[in-house]
Amino acid sequence: MESTEILQEIAAQVKICEKCQLSFSRKNAVPGTGPADTDVLLIGEGPGFYENEQGLPFVGSSGKFLDELLNKAGLDREKVFITNVVKCRPPGNRDPQPEELAACEDYLDRQIAAINPRVIVTLGRFSMAKFMSNVKISEIHGQPRWVKGRYIVPMYHPAAALHQPKLRSVVESDFAKLPEWLEKAKNAQPEEEVIPEETNDSSDSDDNAVQMSLF
Ligand code: URA
Ligand code: SF4
Numbered sequence: 001m002e003s004t005e006i007l008q009e010i011a012a013q014v015k016i017c018e019k020c021q022l023s024f025s026r027k028n029a030v031p032g033t034g035p036a037d038t039d040v041l042l043i044g045e046g047p048g049f050y051e052n053e054q055g056l057p058f059v060g061s062s063g064k065f066l067d068e069l070l071n072k073a074g075l076d077r078e079k080v081f082i083t084n085v086v087k088c089r090p091p092g093n094r095d096p097q098p099e100e101l102a103a104c105e106d107y108l109d110r111q112i113a114a115i116n117p118r119v120i121v122t123l124g125r126f127s128m129a130k131f132m133s134n135v136k137i138s139e140i141h142g143q144p145r146w147v148k149g150r151y152i153v154p155m156y157h158p159a160a161a162l163h164q165p166k167l168r169s170v171v172e173s174d175f176a177k178l179p180e181w182l183e184k185a186k187n188a189q190p191e192e193e194v195i196p197e198e199t200n201d202s203s204d205s206d207d208n209a210v211q212m213s214l215f
Pocket of ligand 2: 017018019020021022029086087088100104
């Protein structure tokens with residue numbers, strides 16, 4: 001099957017999914033949008049109020065800010081795939097719970113496999129935690145590293161910047177470096193990519209961090 005068709009099939013399954021309790025309170029599940037043949041996947045946390053109303057990702061105030069950030073990086077949302085770690089809105093925008101993240105993970109994994117993006121931008125700590133363990137977003141935002149052959153770029157969530165004005169310039173300067181990282185990721189040799197995945201051993205993850213900074 002073509003990757004576009006696979007994404008359509010995943011979206012159809014998400015729309016009617018009842019694998020976790022978020023299915024009871026959602027209005028519309030939000031599978032994600034974008035082309036299958038993109039180099040860049042952005043992963044947020046979960047749908048908010050407007051996303052739940054419309055069934056589309058990042059259409060509220062965070063989405064407006066995300067569009068600005070993408071535009072400043074020379075990208076627009078039609079060129080990237082945008083989704084979330086949970087596809088249904090957590091009531092009152094609470095944090096997604098571990099069992100909801102676990103129930104929904106297979107959809108995201110299949111989207112990643114179908115898109116096969118070179119670069120994944122994680123927005124906020126829940127999507128970052130999918131790729132890196134034992135890290136703090138305040139310490140590693142804006143410091144990409146290779147995980148399983150993909151360049152993972154941890155960013156603060158745009159909503160965090162909207163709620164904490166001090167973070168706004170931080171998010172803006174991290175996003176401003178995105179074109180440079182895309183270029184680097186596209187030109188990287190395969191052997192550069194083969195860097196051990198983050199482990200729970202802290203000395204090991206420090207080594208990884210040092211290797212990463214060489215890029
Ligand atoms: N915040 C998210 O994490 N995802 C969205 O889709 C919208 C807001
Ligand atoms: Fe299904 Fe994910 Fe929605 Fe839960 S959040 S009902 S697992 S699509």
